[in-house]
Amino acid sequence: MRVGVSIVVAGLWLIALQARAQEQHPEVTIQDPFIELHTGPGRGYPIFHVAGRGENIEVLRRRTDWFQVRVARGEEGWVPLEQMARTLDTDGEAFEVPGSTLEDYTRRRWEAGFLYGDFGGANLISAYGGFGMSENLQIELSIGQALGRFSDSVIASLSLTHLMFPDKRWTPLFTLGAGRVETSPKATLVGTIDRSDSMANAGFGVRSYLARRFVFRAEYKSYVVFTSRDDNEEIGEWKAGFSFFF
Amino acid sequence: MESRLLVLFLTAALAAGAGGCARQRTVAAGDSGNPPVIEPEVDRREIEQARIDTEDFEIGVYMGQLSVEDFGVNNVLGGHFAYHITEGFFVDLSVGRSDTERTSFERLSGAAQLLTEDEREYSYYNVSLGYNVLPGEAFVGENRAINTAIYVIGGVGKTDFAGDDRFTLNLGVGIRIMPLDWLAVHADFRDYIYDIDLLGQEKTAHNLEARVGVSFFF
Numbered sequence: 365m366r367v368g369v370s371i372v373v374a375g376l377w378l379i380a381l382q383a384r385a386q387e388q389h390p391e392v393t394i395q396d397p398f399i400e401l402h403t404g405p406g407r408g409y410p411i412f413h414v415a416g417r418g419e420n421i422e423v424l425r426r427r428t429d430w431f432q433v434r435v436a437r438g439e440e441g442w443v444p445l446e447q448m449a450r451t452l453d454t455d456g457e458a459f460e461v462p463g464s465t466l467e468d469y470t471r472r473r474w475e476a477g478f479l480y481g482d483f484g485g486a487n488l489i490s491a492y493g494g495f496g497m498s499e500n501l502q503i504e505l506s507i508g509q510a511l512g513r514f515s516d517s518v519i520a521s522l523s524l525t526h527l528m529f530p531d532k533r534w535t536p537l538f539t540l541g542a543g544r545v546e547t548s549p550k551a552t553l554v555g556t557i558d559r560s561d562s563m564a565n566a567g568f569g570v571r572s573y574l575a576r577r578f579v580f581r582a583e584y585k586s587y588v589v590f591t592s593r594d595d596n597e598e599i600g601e602w603k604a605g606f607s608f609f610f
Numbered sequence: 611m612e613s614r615l616l617v618l619f620l621t622a623a624l625a626a627g628a629g630g631c632a633r634q635r636t637v638a639a640g641d642s643g644n645p646p647v648i649e650p651e652v653d654r655r656e657i658e659q660a661r662i663d664t665e666d667f668e669i670g671v672y673m674g675q676l677s678v679e680d681f682g683v684n685n686v687l688g689g690h691f692a693y694h695i696t697e698g699f700f701v702d703l704s705v706g707r708s709d710t711e712r713t714s715f716e717r718l719s720g721a722a723q724l725l726t727e728d729e730r731e732y733s734y735y736n737v738s739l740g741y742n743v744l745p746g747e748a749f750v751g752e753n754r755a756i757n758t759a760i761y762v763i764g765g766v767g768k769t770d771f772a773g774d775d776r777f778t779l780n781l782g783v784g785i786r787i788m789p790l791d792w793l794a795v796h797a798d799f800r801d802y803i804y805d806i807d808l809l810g811q812e813k814t815a816h817n818l819e820a821r822v823g824v825s826f827f828f
Contacts, residue, residue, distance in 0.1 A: 390662060404757040406697040406745040425663040425791070427827070428697050432791065478701060478737045480766050487777040489737060489766050511768060511777035550774060576696040606739060608695045 389422040389434075392451040392459050399451070401441025405430035413439045421451075429576060431461075469573055469609055470499055470531045477581060477607025483519065484599040486512025490519075492607075499530045504539075508603075515549040515556075519587075521565060537583070539567045545589055563589040567601075577608045665792060668692040670825020672706075672796065678732055678771070679806075679815040681710040686819060692740075700740045702763065707733040710771075715809075724808060729773045734802065736767025736780050748787060757788045769804055776804040782819075792827040 394417050401413040405427040415421060415435045424432040429445040451459045475494040482488055490508030497503060502525040510517040523541020542564045549556035569583025582604035589597040669691050676686035688706025695701060710730045716723055740763035747755045762783050769778045782800030789795065802817040 403747065403755065404745065406742065406757075406759070408745055409747075409757075423662055425665050427665050428694050430697065431662070478739075487766070489768065489777075491737065509768060511775055516775050578695055578699060606695075606701070608693070608701070 389424055391420050391422050392453050394419050395452050396450050399443055399447045405442045413441055472496055472609040474610040475607055477605055479603040479605030481603025483510035483601045486510040488603055490603055500527050515547050518546045520544050534572050537569050537571050541565050561589050561591050563587050579607045581607050665827040666694045668825045668827050670823050672821045672823025674819055674821025676708045676819045678710050678817050680713050684708045684710050698742050702738045702740055705735045725772055732771045734769040736765050738763045738765025759786045772808050778802050778804040794825045796823045
């Protein structure tokens with residue numbers, strides 16, 4: 365009950381915060397013969413207003429690749445990124461929009477993604493965040509949870525990824541990293557305890573830029589787990605998934 | 611050994627001295643020429659690209675009914691966090707929990723309890739990819755149109771129930787209605803699929819969830 369009330373209060377506060385946000389919005393000038401305002405930020409939404417060349421419009425917000433603008437007469441509508449890129453800002457220069465093309469992807473700094481795969485026979489759900497130190501080199505932190513028949517594991521790994529051809533659509537990649545694996549055997553097994561070990565991993569994969577901000581990624585990693593027993597454990601992992609960049 | 615140290619110190623001192631001398635030898639370049647006659651004051655308005663409010667993230671809460679196979683239909687409460695990648699695709703992270711009731715077997719037999727109270731707590735998280743299949747508009751009254759989108763969603767996750775963590779697949783459809791540009795109301799229907807072997811043999815269970823939620827874009 366109390367949790368519900370606090371959630372509602374937090375929600376109302378958020379609403380109030382949004383309503384009070386009356387900031388100065390950037391203004392751009394239309395350079396094309398006209399730009400079209402759509403009723404919504406997506407495909408299929410009809411055009412309901414056209415603003416002509418030379419008009420100043422205010423840019424209110426952005427949702428994926430659509431910009432909500434307000435024209436001088438007060439109408440608010442959504443303009444696609446391709447048309448916004450051809451407007452001019454107050455300095456007379458082209459409106460710079462951090463866009464979603466392959467070029468923007470090679471210049472990106474932050475990337476995040478979710479992958480699904482197999483970790484030594486167990487189902488693996490994994491998420492990662494990466495920072496691009498240069499075009500080819502990226503440092504990544506990935507957290508994964510493997511759910512198997514006999515045990516569950518949580519894997520955390522910090523790795524360095526090298527992309528061979530970052531400016532091409534398809535590129536192979538190589539990773540090298542280290543981290544920890546925490547294994548908890550299933551409740552039905554008797555006499556086993558949780559264990560936490562360090563590990564190192566190396567792998568290769570492929571990354572494919574699909575469209576807009578969507579990137580497909582698949583990789584195979586070989587893990588060496590440094591257990592407290594005499595033998596080190598070797599586990600193979602493959603996973604594939606989607607990532608997006610900022 | 612000592613002579614070597616001495617040579618090292620002398621070299622360092624020589625280098626420092628030479629450097630100092632070199633700096634003193636540069637001619638101080640002063641202002642030559644007359645100051646400009648007119649200094650125009652240009653007031654430039656700069657657009658700060660970062661100040662365009664990008665609202666790709668969505669956070670919200672939901673509640674509904676979760677039907678857990680063999681364990682009744684119970685209330686579920688949860689939250690979700692979504693990131694809209696393109697106008698079609700979005701990624702959604704949902705976390706929820708529900709308290710299940712006793713099975714009919716447990717109620718009828720009177721004695722045998724399959725699960726402890728702790729094990730009856732059903733909690734889950736999942737990461738899903740959704741696609742807005744049918745964007746559109748809904749007309750409210752005579753003059754108002756609000757944006758809507760019907761989407762399909764599917765993903766993987768984990769369910770913690772009956773003493774074990776279970777890998778769960780989820781599939782669903784939903785509708786998102788946006789009465790305001792930054793506010794969305796969701797109605798979702800999801801099917802959670804996992805393997806469970808509690809009642810003797812292993813089977814694939816389908817848990818259906820119907821939920822309604824409110825979320826904010828930020």
